[in-house]
Amino acid sequence: MxxxxxxxxxxxxxxxxxxxxxxxxxSVRTGKASPALVENVTVEVKAYGSKMKLRELAVITTPEPRQIMIQPYDASTVEDIDRAIREAQLGFNPVNEGKVLRLPIPELxxxxxxxxxxxxxxxxxxxxxxxxxxxxxxxxxxxxxxxxxxxxxxxxxxxxxxxxxxxxxxxxxxxxxxxxxxxxxxxx
Known part of the structure; x- marks a missing residue:
């Protein structure tokens, strides 16, 4: 030593x-959209039989300052991701568009x-x-x-x-x- x-x-x-x-x-919300707000959400993927972080399952982008868009690599995981975000109680209400989820960021x-x-x-x-x-x-x-x-x-x-x-x-x-x-x- x-x-x-x-x-x-x-x-x-x-x-x-x-x-x-x-x-x-x-991961602390500031009113602006940021992938960091959701990337660590744990998603239980029934098709895979395992739990994974959202960032491992999808591309997370911010097309607008007050919106997060989540595009899963595998479209069959959209429902699992939707459920996980709702259960995480982050204050987001995901809009499921089939192959993409949109998260409007409400005003704080x-x-x-x-x-x-x-x-x-x-x-x-x-x-x-x-x-x-x-x-x-x-x-x-x-x-x-x-x-x-x-x-x-x-x-x-x-x-x-x-x-x-x-x-x-x-x-x-x-x-x-x-x-x-x-x-x-x-x-x-």
Missing amino acids: EPTSVLEEVEISMEASVEQMAAEFG TEERRREMVKRVKTISEDIKVRLRSCRKEGMDNGKKMKNENILTEDSLHDFEAQIQALTDKFVKQADAATSAKEAEVMTV
């Missing part, structure tokens, strides 16, 4: 956490926007918990290296300061992304 490799591991795991937050933010009410902001804050808090977990793991590794005489007392202090600086950097990124998403959700 070497201090630089531990720092790199901590940075990589923190970076991955912030990237996951950005991906989760993509003020109350619904506030619910979305709460969801954004929950996602952000979850990511901050992960960042603190990464920091703790890094700090624990620093203490192990001190016990193994790889680090001195002073170098342990410097190491912990570097871990804290990384944590602060990624928490700041998470806060900035959260503020931007909240503003996007609340914009009418």
Whole structure:
């Protein structure tokens, strides 16, 4: 175990956490159509006898700013996809056109926007918990290296300061992304 490799591991795991937050933010409705709103819906396909993500079953496009179009690769799965979207309770009412599903995106009410902001804050808090977990793991590794005489007392202090600086950097990124998403959700 070497201090630089531990720092790199901590940075990589923190970076991955912030990237996951950005991906989760993509599934939060803002009033605009986006494939990310439905691509992770789990569809039970009776013909295949399995459950699959919607993105694996169909092409998802946004032909208009307030509409999502879903074109299944296999037309026999349209009914399964329709059912899955309704059961996911995303607030969409799919229009089945035979081989294609259209999802009109309804205008968000003020109350619904506030619910979305709460969801954004929950996602952000979850990511901050992960960042603190990464920091703790890094700090624990620093203490192990001190016990193994790889680090001195002073170098342990410097190491912990570097871990804290990384944590602060990624928490700041998470806060900035959260503020931007909240503003996007609340914009009418």
